[in-house]
Amino acid sequence: MLSCKEVAERASALIDGELGMFDLLQMRLHLAMCKGCSAFVRQMRITRDLTASAALLDDQRADEVDRRIAAILSRLPDGRHTGP
Amino acid sequence: MKPDMADETALVAQLATGDRAAFECVYRKHNASMLRICEGMIRNRATAEEVVQDSWVAVLNGIGRFEGRSSLAGWIFAILVNKARSRAQRDGRMISFESDGEEDGLAAAFDGRGRWKDMPDLWETITPDRIVEGRNMLAHVAAAIDALPASQRSVLILRGQQDLDPSEVCAILNISEGNMRVLLHRARLSVRNSLDAILAGSRS
Ligand SMILES: [Zn+2]
Numbered sequence: 001m002l003s004c005k006e007v008a009e010r011a012s013a014l015i016d017g018e019l020g021m022f023d024l025l026q027m028r029l030h031l032a033m034c035k036g037c038s039a040f041v042r043q044m045r046i047t048r049d050l051t052a053s054a055a056l057l058d059d060q061r062a063d064e065v066d067r068r069i070a071a072i073l074s075r076l077p078d079g080r081h082t083g084p
Numbered sequence: 085m086k087p088d089m090a091d092e093t094a095l096v097a098q099l100a101t102g103d104r105a106a107f108e109c110v111y112r113k114h115n116a117s118m119l120r121i122c123e124g125m126i127r128n129r130a131t132a133e134e135v136v137q138d139s140w141v142a143v144l145n146g147i148g149r150f151e152g153r154s155s156l157a158g159w160i161f162a163i164l165v166n167k168a169r170s171r172a173q174r175d176g177r178m179i180s181f182e183s184d185g186e187e188d189g190l191a192a193a194f195d196g197r198g199r200w201k202d203m204p205d206l207w208e209t210i211t212p213d214r215i216v217e218g219r220n221m222l223a224h225v226a227a228a229i230d231a232l233p234a235s236q237r238s239v240l241i242l243r244g245q246q247d248l249d250p251s252e253v254c255a256i257l258n259i260s261e262g263n264m265r266v267l268l269h270r271a272r273l274s275v276r277n278s279l280d281a282i283l284a285g286s287r288s
Pocket of ligand 1: 036
């Protein structure tokens with residue numbers, strides 16, 4: 001029987017689908033009986049999903065993006081990146 | 085290969101002909117993540133911005149040499165990390181993404197028999213848009229990521245946000261797959277701990 005500490009250590013592997021059959025069964029057995037670990041695994045899933053969503057935060061203003069892109073393109077050899 | 089390989093081949097061809105719209109699309113997808121990783125390595129915003137700009141110039145100048153052996157994103161981030169590494173070396177610092185040796189963020193959460201001292205909360209009130217302490221949960225997550233050590237931050241961004249293959253992440257950062265998993269787990273624990281503290285604060 002896994003301890004709660006061991007379950008927590010395997011939480012990322014569980015939610016990423018990286019556990020082998022034996023570990024997976026042991027985790028499921030523990031989670032079926034332990035509210036604390038179930039809550040923790042839920043927290044880790046939410047954390048994973050919020051992390052992915054946070055990547056889409058658009059923290060650059062449009063004019064700022066234009067300015068930076070222009071700065072990059074101006075450093076290329078002539079004749080490049082003048083297209084549409 | 086991934087199903088979007090055909091799209092990627094088309095995108096690379098557009099970049100090679102100097103299509104500005106194609107470049108803007110790629111830029112928007114990766115630039116913020118590049119800056120976050122670079123700032124974690126360089127620890128200076130202005131220098132990090134320079135290195136990111138240099139990397140984009142190298143990407144566009146070198147796009148003809150991209151052969152599709154990695155994903156386009158993997159190739160771009162490899163260029164970035166190499167440039168940031170050289171820059172840090174020039175400034176007299178060696179960058180290593182090997183495990184940071186930190187305890188994981190749950191060291192104090194268990195009793196001697198490995199049981200929870202305090203039951204984790206169900207986080208029933210959390211949503212991406214929920215505002216606590218003046219900003220939404222996604223902004224709190226972004227702040228928590230910025231507080232991570234460079235190794236954890238880079239793995240979390242490349243794997244958890246940019247969705248690169250594990251093998252690409254390991255090659256870019258020069259770490260083993262086992263190491264990458266440890267870093268990813270620790271990074272998530274830190275973000276989880278910050279969110280938990282913020283939610284607990286909002287309840288009391
Ligand atoms: Zn448990």
